[in-house]
Amino acid sequence: MDPILTKYVSEPNGYALDFYLKHEGYQALKKALAMPPNDVIETVKASGLRGRGGAGFPTGLKWQFVDKKTEPRYICCNADESEPGTFKDHVLMERNPHLLFEGCLIGCWAIGAKVAYIYIRGEFYHVQKVMEAELAKAYAQGYAGKNILGSGFDCDIVLHRGAGAYEAGEETALIESLEGKRAQPRIKPPFPAVAGLYQKPTAVNNVETLCNLPAIITNGPEWFAKLGPEKNGGPKLYCVSGHVRKPGVFEASMNTTLNELIFERAGGIRDGHQLKAVIPGGSSVPILLPHELDIPASFDSVQKAGSMLGSAGIIVMDETTCMVWAAMNLMHFYKHESCGKCTPCREGGDWLFKILSKIERGDGEMRDLDLLTSVSNNIAGKTLCAFGDAEATPPLTTLKHFRAEYEAHIREGRCTVPAEWRSRGTLAAAH
Numbered sequence: 430m431d432p433i434l435t436k437y438v439s440e441p442n443g444y445a446l447d448f449y450l451k452h453e454g455y456q457a458l459k460k461a462l463a464m465p466p467n468d469v470i471e472t473v474k475a476s477g478l479r480g481r482g483g484a485g486f487p488t489g490l491k492w493q494f495v496d497k498k499t500e501p502r503y504i505c506c507n508a509d510e511s512e513p514g515t516f517k518d519h520v521l522m523e524r525n526p527h528l529l530f531e532g533c534l535i536g537c538w539a540i541g542a543k544v545a546y547i548y549i550r551g552e553f554y555h556v557q558k559v560m561e562a563e564l565a566k567a568y569a570q571g572y573a574g575k576n577i578l579g580s581g582f583d584c585d586i587v588l589h590r591g592a593g594a595y596e597a598g599e600e601t602a603l604i605e606s607l608e609g610k611r612a613q614p615r616i617k618p619p620f621p622a623v624a625g626l627y628q629k630p631t632a633v634n635n636v637e638t639l640c641n642l643p644a645i646i647t648n649g650p651e652w653f654a655k656l657g658p659e660k661n662g663g664p665k666l667y668c669v670s671g672h673v674r675k676p677g678v679f680e681a682s683m684n685t686t687l688n689e690l691i692f693e694r695a696g697g698i699r700d701g702h703q704l705k706a707v708i709p710g711g712s713s714v715p716i717l718l719p720h721e722l723d724i725p726a727s728f729d730s731v732q733k734a735g736s737m738l739g740s741a742g743i744i745v746m747d748e749t750t751c752m753v754w755a756a757m758n759l760m761h762f763y764k765h766e767s768c769g770k771c772t773p774c775r776e777g778g779d780w781l782f783k784i785l786s787k788i789e790r791g792d793g794e795m796r797d798l799d800l801l802t803s804v805s806n807n808i809a810g811k812t813l814c815a816f817g818d819a820e821a822t823p824p825l826t827t828l829k830h831f832r833a834e835y836e837a838h839i840r841e842g843r844c845t846v847p848a849e850w851r852s853r854g855t856l857a858a859a860h
C-alpha cells in the first residue's frame with residue numbers, strides 16, 4: 430500500500446500550508462462542507478473507520494451518539510500520545526499539521542461543533558510551535574475561523590498543551606484537564622457524547638483517527654474499507670521500537686503481518702540475536718510470543734491471538750531481555766502515572782513495583798508469585814478507568830509466559846540472563 434497519511438512527511442516543506450494546498454489540501458473539507466452533516470457521518474460509518482487511540486471504537490458510531498439537540502458541541506482531539514512505545518501522532522502533527530486541522534474541521538462539520546480543541550502532550554513543545562505557526566496561516570487564508578472557504582461555516586481550532594501526564598490521555602481525564610482541573614477520569618456514564626467538555630456533547634478522537642477523514646471524504650468509504658481486512662480498513666501507522674535494526678513509524682494496511690512489520694519494515698532483530706517477546710499495542714497489552722506473530726496486525730486478529738492492537742506501539746524484546754526486569758520497569762511507569770483516584774490502582778501499583786523489585790534483586794520468595802497474581806487480579810477490572818487493567822498486565826502477562834524466569838530468580842537469588850546480555854537501562858520514569 431502506498432503511504433497516505435505519511436506520503437509527504439519526509440519532504441522538507443511538507444508541513445507548510447503552501448505545500449499542503451499544492452497537494453489537494455483542504456479539498457476534502459470543501460467537499461464535506463457541500464454535504465449535509467449527517468451524510469458525512471454516514472460516509473464515515475460506511476468506511477468502517479475505527480479509532481486509532483487504543484480501543485478501536487467505530488468513529489462514525491461515536492459521532493452518531495453525540496447529542497445533536499444540545500449546543501454547543503465540541504471535538505476534542507486527543508494528542509496526548511503518552512503510551513510507552515507509541516510515537517506516531519507526533520509525526521503527523523509535526524510533519525502534516527494541516528491534515529489534522531482539516532480532519533478536525535470535517536469532524537466539527539459532521540457533529541455540528543464550532544470549536545475543536547487539540548490537547549497536545551505536555552512534552553511536545555516543538556510540535557506545538559510548528560502547529561501554532563501553521564494554524565495562524567490557516568486562519569489568515571480562510572481555512573479556519575469565520576466563514577471557512579466562503580461556506581458560511583465558522584469553526585475555531587484551539588491548541589492546548591497538557592501538563593505532562595499519561596492519564597491525561599484517558600478521554601474524560603483529558604476533558605477535566607482542558608477545563609483546568611486535575612487530569613482524573615470521570616465516572617461514566619454519562620459519556621462525553623452526552624456530557625463532555627463543560628458538560629456539553631463532545632466527541633474525543635485521536636490524531637490519527639481524524640487524519641484519516643480527508644482521504645475518506647475524497648476517495649469514498651468503499652475505497653477506505655477495501656484497504657484492509659473486513660472491519661479493519663484504511664491505512665494504519667505502526668510504531669516499531671526496541672531491539673530491531675530500524676525502529677520507526679511505518680504506514681501499512683492492516684493486512685500486513687506483525688512478522689512483516691518487525692522483520693521487513695523494521696529490519697529484524699539487531700546484532701544477530703533471537704526474538705523473545707513482543708508487546709503489540711503499547712505497554713498496556715499482553716505479550717505475544719515469536720510463534721504468534723504470523724497474523725495480520727489488525728484490531729481483530731491481534732485480539733483473537735490474545736492481545737490488543739491498542740495504540741499500535743510494537744515493542745520488540747530479544748533474548749537479552751530479563752522479563753522480570755521488563756515487568757518491573759513497566760511497573761515503575763504505571764505506579765508513577767496512576768492519578769490516585771481509586772485505591773486498587775493507587776496502592777496496588779506501588780505494591781506490584783515493590784514485589785517485582787524484590788524478586789528482581791534476588792530477594793524474592795516463591796509465595797511472592799501468588800501475591801503478584803493476587804494483587805494484579807485485584808486491580809484489573811476493579812477501577813474507574815482502563816489504566817487499572819493496563820497496570821495489571823505486565824506482571825500477569827510475564828508470569829503467564831515466563832514463570833520459569835521468575836522462579837529461577839527466586840531459586841538462584843539473581844538474574845539468570847547472562848550478565849553481558851542484561852538490559853539495564855534507566856527505569857522508565859514517565860516524564
Ligand SMILES: Cc1cc2nc3c(=O)[nH]c(=O)nc-3n(C[C@H](O)[C@H](O)[C@H](O)COP(=O)(O)O)c2cc1C
Nearest residue numbers: 480481482507509510511598599600634635638815
Ligand atoms: C490511561 C489511558 C491513556 C490513554 N491515552 C491516550 C492517548 O494518549 N491518546 C489517545 O488517542 N487515546 C488515549 N486513550 C484512549 C482514550 O480514552 C480514547 O479512547 C481515545 O482518545 C478515543 O479516540 P479514538 O476513538 O479516535 O481512538 C487512553 C486511555 C487510557 C485509559
Ligand code: SF4
Nearest residue numbers: 768770771774812814
Ligand atoms: S484506574 Fe488509576 S488512573 Fe484510572 S482513575 Fe483509577 S487511580 Fe486514576
